[in-house]
Amino acid sequence: MAEQMADGHPPEDCTILVVADSLRDNGGVRVALEYARQWRRMGSPAQVVAVQDVDDVALAPVDPIVPVGFLTARNSRFRNTWPAALGRLVRRARRADVVLAGSETGIGLLLGYAAARLARRPFAVLVQADLDDSIATWVKRPVQPLTRYVHAHVDAAISVADSIVPGVVANGLPADRVSVVVNGIDVARVREAAALPPVGTPADPRPPGTPPVVVGQGRLSVQKDFPLLVRAHARVLAAGVDHRLVIIGDGPIRDDIAAVVAEEGVEATVRLAGYVDNPYPITSTADLFVLSSNSEGMPLTILEALAVGVPIVATRCGTGVDLLLADGRYGDLVAVGALDDLSAAIERHLREPSVLGERARGGPEQAMSFDVTRSARTIHDLLAGLDRPGPARRRTPAPVS
Known part of the structure; x- marks a missing residue:
């Protein structure tokens, strides 16, 4: 039986085909998979193809x-299999109502667009990071124009943050095809994975005599600026x-980060933990979570840190x-790339943890206000409203914020 949503009605029947490059673990892939999970729970026959x-x-x-x-x-x-892959994707697209690329870059985006056009289906994309930065960082130069x-x-671009929209429009997409739908998470699932009690129940204190732990998490890429941390x-x-x-994650600049660790002489106090299947027990027991990125859309790591109640x-x-x-209500904010400011904020918290500790107590409730079920419903309805492309004018949704 289809699960009803908060507004009391089951979803309109709309088969969404989500296309990803692969299932390599990263925040963008997790977002796309979570939306597919939510749509299936709603009773909508969403599918994922990698x-x-x-x-x-x-x-x-x-x-x-x-x-x-x-x-x-x-x-x-x-390079040897893409023609057959495109043919398979076209056949899948014909059985769907809309094709959705789970990322703003990659072969999933390009093949998804081609298959949707060949199958005469609407095509949409989840834009989870600044478009110019993503293209410059992840797309080889010959493929950037394509x-x-x-x-x-595209028929619709779904941006996870207001700050991403100008870059999408500047690239040439009409503004009325861009919608903003903020990412969300399932707070209860995150806290369960962290082995934390329900929201409102105090967690066990850190064992006495152990040094404070600062955690950073994310793909080891230039965007995350872990050398700054x-x-x-x-x-x-x-x-x-x-x-x-402790830095959780893996990626292309791991060796560069290790070189900075050696350069600073802090090998004894830094752990590059690599990929961790369930990072929540580490984050939830840390004294501080730090996001040192130079560019982000709607970072899930911050939402997850809020959910487990760690100072940020x-x-x-x-x-x-x-x-x-909330402009600093639930954490401390510093300028991008500002080593002095970031160092001072970390030192200030470790010397006097009560200020950010008090803000962190409201973190789980703040995270719950970004409910993934509501975001999934909004995106589903937006995609269900797209017309198939053709000679007639496309019907595009009004921006959602």
């Missing part, structure tokens, strides 16, 4: 209720405040961070 089937990296967890298919054989070379072309011709950690140590730094220091790297932390 272009490549890989086993050389950690994969994002997939709920069994979400059907997942693959367009190519495991670890095959895409990526920009697709973004200028390592340098801030070294400065706070030099100021006489003992603590440990974050850079003002996008309107999404300001929104989640």
